[in-house]
Amino acid sequence: MTSTSPYFTRGVLTRNMGRRVRAAAVGSGPNLAKHPAGRLQQAGASCGRPARRDAAGHPAAHSIQETVREIPKVQSGDSIPRNAARQKRERLQAGCNSSRGRQCASPADETNSTWEPKDWREQWDNITEMRKGRDAPVDSMGAEQCFDKTAAPEVMRYQVLLSLMLSSQTRDHVTFAAMNKLRDYGLTVENILTIEDKTLGDLIYPVGFWRSKVKYIKQTTAILKEQYNGDIPSSISELLKLPGVGPKMGHLIMKIAWNNVSGISVDTHVHRIVNRLKWVRKETKSPEKSRQALEEWMPRELWSRTNWLLVGFGQQTCLPVNPRCAGCLNRDICPSAKNNLRKTNPGLPPSSLHQPCQQQQ
Numbered sequence: 521m522t523s524t525s526p527y528f529t530r531g532v533l534t535r536n537m538g539r540r541v542r543a544a545a546v547g548s549g550p551n552l553a554k555h556p557a558g559r560l561q562q563a564g565a566s567c568g569r570p571a572r573r574d575a576a577g578h579p580a581a582h583s584i585q586e587t588v589r590e591i592p593k594v595q596s597g598d599s600i601p602r603n604a605a606r607q608k609r610e611r612l613q614a615g616c617n618s619s620r621g622r623q624c625a626s627p628a629d630e631t632n633s634t635w636e637p638k639d640w641r642e643q644w645d646n647i648t649e650m651r652k653g654r655d656a657p658v659d660s661m662g663a664e665q666c667f668d669k670t671a672a673p674e675v676m677r678y679q680v681l682l683s684l685m686l687s688s689q690t691r692d693h694v695t696f697a698a699m700n701k702l703r704d705y706g707l708t709v710e711n712i713l714t715i716e717d718k719t720l721g722d723l724i725y726p727v728g729f730w731r732s733k734v735k736y737i738k739q740t741t742a743i744l745k746e747q748y749n750g751d752i753p754s755s756i757s758e759l760l761k762l763p764g765v766g767p768k769m770g771h772l773i774m775k776i777a778w779n780n781v782s783g784i785s786v787d788t789h790v791h792r793i794v795n796r797l798k799w800v801r802k803e804t805k806s807p808e809k810s811r812q813a814l815e816e817w818m819p820r821e822l823w824s825r826t827n828w829l830l831v832g833f834g835q836q837t838c839l840p841v842n843p844r845c846a847g848c849l850n851r852d853i854c855p856s857a858k859n860n861l862r863k864t865n866p867g868l869p870p871s872s873l874h875q876p877c878q879q880q881q
């Protein structure tokens with residue numbers, strides 16, 4: 521559940537486009553962060569467009585159409601930025617002449633901060649190709665689809681926060697239904713402060729751990745009212761102090777609500793997939809450890825896209841149980857494909873393991 525830079529909608533990135541992405545990635549671009557009080561940047565000002573203003577002359581709030589435009593429209597030609605000179609320099613520094621990255625790990629490699637996983641670029645491109653249909657549950661019912669795009673910016677941000685609090689341990693369609701009920705009731709700080717716990721529980725049921733979430737939502741909403749004038753905090757450190765908000769949702773809130781990429785949002789899908797693909801140097805035991813390991817090597821311009829890309833991939837192809845390896849474009853370059861294919865096709869000879877499997881299609 522995430523959104524990313526609009527530059528990814530333009531097909532294969534050139535080197536210059538990659539530079540522009542990096543330049544724009546630092547707190548720029550239109551989003552919910554365009555507060556009427558103007559305490560943040562004006563809408564669109566940092567991305568080359570003239571700032572829009574409302575009737576009163578305030579910077580205009582980010583519209584749903586603009587928000588949707590921010591979400592990458594994946595095309596078959598979409599790719600990741602490549603810099604052959606940089607890659608060659610890094611290979612030489614690591615004493616490796618292979619064109620496929622860090623395959624010849626040495627003790628020096630282990631401490632080299634430029635380590636990157638073997639084949640990750642090709643794997644990334646393959647996943648992008650498999651995700652181009654944008655037809656996973658996260659695409660239609662994720663956090664970016666749960667808030668009222670016509671509401672005031674601080675209300676939209678509050679709704680983003682609540683949708684992500686509800687989404688923990690909950691399927692997207694359940695979160696989406698609960699958010700619709702809350703929005704019909706009137707999802708504002710003032711309304712939630714006065715709502716009975718039982719009524720709130722009825723509205724959000726059956727999201728996972730709904731009783732605990734009632735408590736966290738009431739506590740968090742009271743803090744927002746008292747300390748943030750009814751808005752949400754604009755820094756990851758402040759967000760993580762709120763009851764019921766962890767790093768996974770915190771980084772996603774920062775991206776969606778404030779258009780600020782503070783880190784990679786790693787949920788169970790992302791955690792599982794990066795371990796299967798060996799995008800972490802050593803197997804990690806928690807999403808938070810995976811986030812730290814990913815951020816060590818992944819180019820920052822890809823951080824905001826990682827959650828969206830891998831969550832949908834995990835919902836449709838790289839499933840938690842019985843991943844659909846036979847139909848996956850990465851099956852020939854994925855370190856886990858063979859094991860998974862053997863588990864799901866125990867009777868097949870090794871030579872046939874990479875053939876499309878009728879049973880799994």
Ligand code: SF4
Binds near residue numbers: 839843850855857
């Ligand atoms: S080959 Fe299988 S385990 Fe590997 S990424 Fe594809 S679906 Fe996941």
